[in-house]
Amino acid sequence: MTSPATTAAALVLEDGRVFRGESYGAIGASLGEVVFSTGMTGYQETLTDPSYHRQIVVQTAPQIGNTGWNDEDDESGRIWVAGYVVRDPARVPSNWRSTRSLDDELVRQGVVGIAGIDTRMLTRHLREQGAMRAGVFSGDELGSVEEMLDRVRTSPQMKGADLAGDVTTPQPYVVDAIGERRFRVAALDLGIKSNTPRMMAARGIEVHVLPLTSTVDDVLSVKPDGVFLSNGPGDPATQAHAVELTRNVLDRKVPLFGICFGNQILGRALGRDTYKMRYGHRGINIPVIDVATGKVAITAQNHGFALEGEPGEEFASDFGRVQLSHYCPNDGTVEGVRALEVPAFSVQYHPEAAAGPHDAAPLFDEFVTMMEQGR
Numbered sequence: 134m135t136s137p138a139t140t141a142a143a144l145v146l147e148d149g150r151v152f153r154g155e156s157y158g159a160i161g162a163s164l165g166e167v168v169f170s171t172g173m174t175g176y177q178e179t180l181t182d183p184s185y186h187r188q189i190v191v192q193t194a195p196q197i198g199n200t201g202w203n204d205e206d207d208e209s210g211r212i213w214v215a216g217y218v219v220r221d222p223a224r225v226p227s228n229w230r231s232t233r234s235l236d237d238e239l240v241r242q243g244v245v246g247i248a249g250i251d252t253r254m255l256t257r258h259l260r261e262q263g264a265m266r267a268g269v270f271s272g273d274e275l276g277s278v279e280e281m282l283d284r285v286r287t288s289p290q291m292k293g294a295d296l297a298g299d300v301t302t303p304q305p306y307v308v309d310a311i312g313e314r315r316f317r318v319a320a321l322d323l324g325i326k327s328n329t330p331r332m333m334a335a336r337g338i339e340v341h342v343l344p345l346t347s348t349v350d351d352v353l354s355v356k357p358d359g360v361f362l363s364n365g366p367g368d369p370a371t372q373a374h375a376v377e378l379t380r381n382v383l384d385r386k387v388p389l390f391g392i393c394f395g396n397q398i399l400g401r402a403l404g405r406d407t408y409k410m411r412y413g414h415r416g417i418n419i420p421v422i423d424v425a426t427g428k429v430a431i432t433a434q435n436h437g438f439a440l441e442g443e444p445g446e447e448f449a450s451d452f453g454r455v456q457l458s459h460y461c462p463n464d465g466t467v468e469g470v471r472a473l474e475v476p477a478f479s480v481q482y483h484p485e486a487a488a489g490p491h492d493a494a495p496l497f498d499e500f501v502t503m504m505e506q507g508r
């Protein structure tokens with residue numbers, strides 16, 4: 134096999150650091166917030182997770198693309214990452230489900246990437262300096278460092294980014310329950326991953342996925358046994374409408390469950406602020422402690438914002454007492470919130486875990502129990 138000619142590419146960070154490599158996927162320019170993910174598997178799920186909208190993802194796993202691209206693992210209808218940074222792309226993908234190479238899929242979807250990067254050095258830099266704006270440039274877009282840096286420094290920040298509207302479904306749709314329908318859930322789509330309704334459907338839940346602009350009447354017209362707040366991209370501080378909607382749901386005591394962005398929205402609805410973390414949590418082996426039981430779960434995560442507060446802290450809200458129910462022992466970040474007087478809880482991590490460990494899957498059963506008790 135002869136190796137194809139390579140095209141030079143550069144990753145330019147807002148602080149002036151430049152990493153040179155070769156183009157991977159589409160040739161062109163992409164701008165976004167550069168973040169690293171430590172997952173050793175699941176690159177297809179990562180690439181298609183709408184929460185990564187406007188982010189340039191660095192994979193710390195050195196080899197990417199080994200299992201190609203398949204028709205089953207997408208978490209949404211397209212790749213959402215703005216750009217992609219890898220060390221060593223697979224030359225020959227191999228998997229029984231693979232229908233094409235990752236490289237070809239990135240080209241097909243116009244996603245600009247870069248390969249041959251020392252992703253360990255880059256990750257250490259991001260851990261020290263924090264996630265920041267960056268650009269990947271190749272082909273005609275590869276300019277002088279000054280030019281490229283100027284484009285990076287004039288691109289939008291992640292703090293203050295209002296992005297859920299870009300990824301939400303334009304129209305409501307229904308995911309049928311598998312087997313007998315036991316419950317109906319209204320799921321507010323802030324960037325929902327396909328595996329979430331699937332996990333609910335497997336528990337007899339008919340999921341009505343609703344656009345971000347839905348009103349409380351739209352939600353109630355589903356006659357929901359429960360309301361779900363999904364994951365999603367951007368800064369939770371921009372989501373005033375979702376927060377207000379959540380407050381209306383809490384007022385009516387409809388059981389409510391949220392994941393990731395949904396956790397931040399519920400926390401804000403209960404009066405807590407969110408802040409931007411230095412470099413966030415993205416990976417599939419991140420420990421979380423449940424304050425109530427002291428048990429540790431190994432979890433899949435993808436977040437750059439978090440709720441303020443101390444592990445286990447209790448406080449008064451407009452809806453009664455609340456506890457910050459889960460935290461990450463690595464750094465003390467709040468990873469869950471539970472209302473103690475209305476039926477509502479949420480977690481910052483991913484019980485749908487695609488890819489990832491299944492420790493947290495029972496949270497969907499807890500939502501089911503909450504809906505049973507709500508009847």
Ligand SMILES: NC(=O)CC[C@H](N)C(=O)O
Binds near residue numbers: 365369437
């Ligand atoms: N996966 C998510 O829902 C991410 C939530 C939010 N955009 C964050 O980065 O923290």
